[in-house]
Amino acid sequence: MSKDDFFIGWAETPEVDRRFMLGAGLSIITGTTAVGIGISARQRPVGSGTWNMGEIREWRGIATSEPYGMIRTLDLDGTERTALLACQGKCGVSAKIGALAGKPVVVKGSLIHRGRHAMIAVVDGLDWIREDPDGSIDGLAFPQPEPIMDVSLNGEIMDSKCWFGAMRPARGKIHKSCASLCIRGGLPPAFYVRDMKDQTALMIMTSGGYGHNKDLLPFVAESVSITGQLQRFGDLFLLDAPVSAITRL
Amino acid sequence: MSHDYKMVQWNPFKKRFDVWMLSGVALYLVSFITLTYATQPEGNSFTPIQAMIRATGTLAFLMLNFILCIGPLARFSHRFRPFLYNRRHIGVTTFLIALVHGGLVLLWYHGFSETNAFVSLFISNPRYDSISGFPFEVLGFIALIIMFLMAATSHDFWNANLGPGIWKALHMSVYVAYGLLVAHMALGALQFEKRPIFFLVLGTGAGTVILLHLVSSIASLRISDRIGHEGWLRVAEVRELEDKRAKIIRPVDGDAIAVFRDGDRIAAVSNICRHQGGPLGEGKVVDGCITCPWHGFQYRMEDGQSPPPFTEKIATYATRIMNGTVYVNPKPNPPGTPQAPSEVGGSNEQG
Ligand code: HEM
Numbered sequence: 001m002s003k004d005d006f007f008i009g010w011a012e013t014p015e016v017d018r019r020f021m022l023g024a025g026l027s028i029i030t031g032t033t034a035v036g037i038g039i040s041a042r043q044r045p046v047g048s049g050t051w052n053m054g055e056i057r058e059w060r061g062i063a064t065s066e067p068y069g070m071i072r073t074l075d076l077d078g079t080e081r082t083a084l085l086a087c088q089g090k091c092g093v094s095a096k097i098g099a100l101a102g103k104p105v106v107v108k109g110s111l112i113h114r115g116r117h118a119m120i121a122v123v124d125g126l127d128w129i130r131e132d133p134d135g136s137i138d139g140l141a142f143p144q145p146e147p148i149m150d151v152s153l154n155g156e157i158m159d160s161k162c163w164f165g166a167m168r169p170a171r172g173k174i175h176k177s178c179a180s181l182c183i184r185g186g187l188p189p190a191f192y193v194r195d196m197k198d199q200t201a202l203m204i205m206t207s208g209g210y211g212h213n214k215d216l217l218p219f220v221a222e223s224v225s226i227t228g229q230l231q232r233f234g235d236l237f238l239l240d241a242p243v244s245a246i247t248r249l
Numbered sequence: 250m251s252h253d254y255k256m257v258q259w260n261p262f263k264k265r266f267d268v269w270m271l272s273g274v275a276l277y278l279v280s281f282i283t284l285t286y287a288t289q290p291e292g293n294s295f296t297p298i299q300a301m302i303r304a305t306g307t308l309a310f311l312m313l314n315f316i317l318c319i320g321p322l323a324r325f326s327h328r329f330r331p332f333l334y335n336r337r338h339i340g341v342t343t344f345l346i347a348l349v350h351g352g353l354v355l356l357w358y359h360g361f362s363e364t365n366a367f368v369s370l371f372i373s374n375p376r377y378d379s380i381s382g383f384p385f386e387v388l389g390f391i392a393l394i395i396m397f398l399m400a401a402t403s404h405d406f407w408n409a410n411l412g413p414g415i416w417k418a419l420h421m422s423v424y425v426a427y428g429l430l431v432a433h434m435a436l437g438a439l440q441f442e443k444r445p446i447f448f449l450v451l452g453t454g455a456g457t458v459i460l461l462h463l464v465s466s467i468a469s470l471r472i473s474d475r476i477g478h479e480g481w482l483r484v485a486e487v488r489e490l491e492d493k494r495a496k497i498i499r500p501v502d503g504d505a506i507a508v509f510r511d512g513d514r515i516a517a518v519s520n521i522c523r524h525q526g527g528p529l530g531e532g533k534v535v536d537g538c539i540t541c542p543w544h545g546f547q548y549r550m551e552d553g554q555s556p557p558p559f560t561e562k563i564a565t566y567a568t569r570i571m572n573g574t575v576y577v578n579p580k581p582n583p584p585g586t587p588q589a590p591s592e593v594g595g596s597n598e599q600g
């Protein structure tokens with residue numbers, strides 16, 4: 001066989017085949033890696049949120065369960081700020097706040113944040129929230145939502161937790177199933193709009209002052225148009241609109 | 250060759266091949282992840298699992314493209330046959346990489362919830378009635394199942410026990426998987442990543458696979474000289490037949506026939522290898538045995554049987570030589586039937 005170049009896998013590999021395989025193998029590996037580098041370098045920016053999972057601490061403030069589980073607190077930056085509340089996974093905690101709503105509380109969890117948007121992922125178990133005997137309501141009580149104006153906006157419905165930093169990327173078709181699962185689980189849905197000048201805004205979505213639930217699922221992570229009322233809720237913006245006011249673009 | 254199924258079929262060639270392949274896989278993953286982090290704008294960064302989902306998804310897809318190109322490439326140049334010889338290892342590796350991709354997606358995008366991850370895979374995006382909104386994950390899932398079945402039955406044990414027909418049909422479903430994956434990307438990642446390179450990679454990949462298959466199937470349709478004599482098909486002049494090699498004859502109906510010459514002996518067998526259907530006529534006579542160009546299975550010239558301890562059998566055909574011209578009878582003998590080769594200048598040469 002030695003001088004002949006008929007390749008038989010189980011026999012000794014002829015010299016020409018060795019040389020060809022070396023060249024072809026190197027070219028294929030280099031070529032494929034080059035394509036991989038091209039793809040990886042051209043991915044869209046995925047967002048700047050972060051979740052410091054390991055940094056668990058206590059946060060003091062006033063809790064509410066409507067429209068979603070939230071806490072108003074001075075512990076973010078010393079001013080009155082609202083942090084949304086979530087479990088460690090894909091669920092909201094509003095049903096678990098119960099009688100503590102409106103009362104001073106201490107919650108235990110880690111911070112998820114993106115710019116000024118903040119969420120606390122509370123620890124597992126029952127002791128994530130307790131009444132704060134030293135706390136007071138003064139200055140921290142949740143205000144009534146104030147209407148700003150009626151609006152009609154184009155944008156995307158997504159789940160707040162992923163976009164605040166639990167996942168990157170956290171938008172669009174690739175993340176749609178996850179966003180649906182989060183909203184199904186009771187995490188606050190958010191409406192994200194971007195105007196011609198690339199300015200972005202984020203509103204928490206409500207319907208008649210209450211939280212949305214599964215009714216929103218058909219519209220999650222797609223381009224939609226919503227007609228509703230823009231409201232100020234402390235340091236948050238709300239977009240109040242029934243599901244019937246949402247249309248797919 | 251195939252007979253001790255317990256043995257992992259490694260040999261020096263496959264070992265060298267696998268080391269190269271796995272180094273390539275590692276190089277790709279490391280480069281992809283490094284660049285994924287290095288090229289995001291200040292303050293933006295993928296979660297590690299999501300970076301890994303993309304690195305493994307793209308690599309599995311690129312490898313599948315290459316696997317599908319090996320067959321046609323080996324037709325165009327026999328230099329590519331060593332890739333064909335170890336295609337199974339590339340296939341199983343690709344499946345494992347795709348499994349990591351699918352597994353991480355199930356964990357990350359469908360896990361951490363009260364809904365079961367597999368249920369979520371099918372219900373979280375219910376837009377089965379839309380094209381651009383279609384739940385592309387389901388397409389990837391079906392493709393992964395097909396790849397699993399192929400990887401699981403890729404061993405010669407299954408080839409021998411399922412029979413070549415079923416085995417071949419099962420493994421042809423790789424084209425179904427490939428189609429599903431092209432849709433998986435077009436309806437998934439490309440709905441989000443809209444920069445040209447993503448379209449270019451998908452288009453070039455699918456375009457190359459389709460083009461190579463078209464050209465190679467047209468090339469193999471070329472019908473050879475079918476002028477016959479009393480129902481026998483003319484093969485060639487004796488002197489035109491290269492020693493140790495074959496000429497392939499394609500009867501109007503029936504399977505292609507490989508007519509081999511080994512010194513003064515001429516014998517005809519089925520062109521289709523019993524193993525995975527490799528083109529025997531592109532093989533060679535080694536130590537008196539017809540040797541398949543794909544994985545080196547061997548058959549004796551005189552009866553189409555693999556030499557002991559092997560037991561594979563292929564159909565034989567009668568040949569004869571008249572006035573220096575070789576003819577073959579297009580009616581196959583049952584696999585493994587002894588059929589004396591024609592001798593050049595021998596007693597069965599007529600005319
Ligand atoms: C259970 C099976 C599968 C599921 C659930 C699945 C799911 C997904 C998801 C959610 C994405 C978008 C990920 C992102 O960009 O963050 C994706 C992308 C992709 N998938 Fe799959 N997939 C599966 C199987 C496969 C298989 C078998 C292949 C190829 C062999 C594949 C190739 C790709 C490619 C190339 C991309 C685009 C790059 C990327 O975004 O990762 N997928 N898949």
Ligand code: FES
Nearest residue numbers: 522525527541544
């Ligand atoms: S040896 Fe595998 S196809 Fe012939």
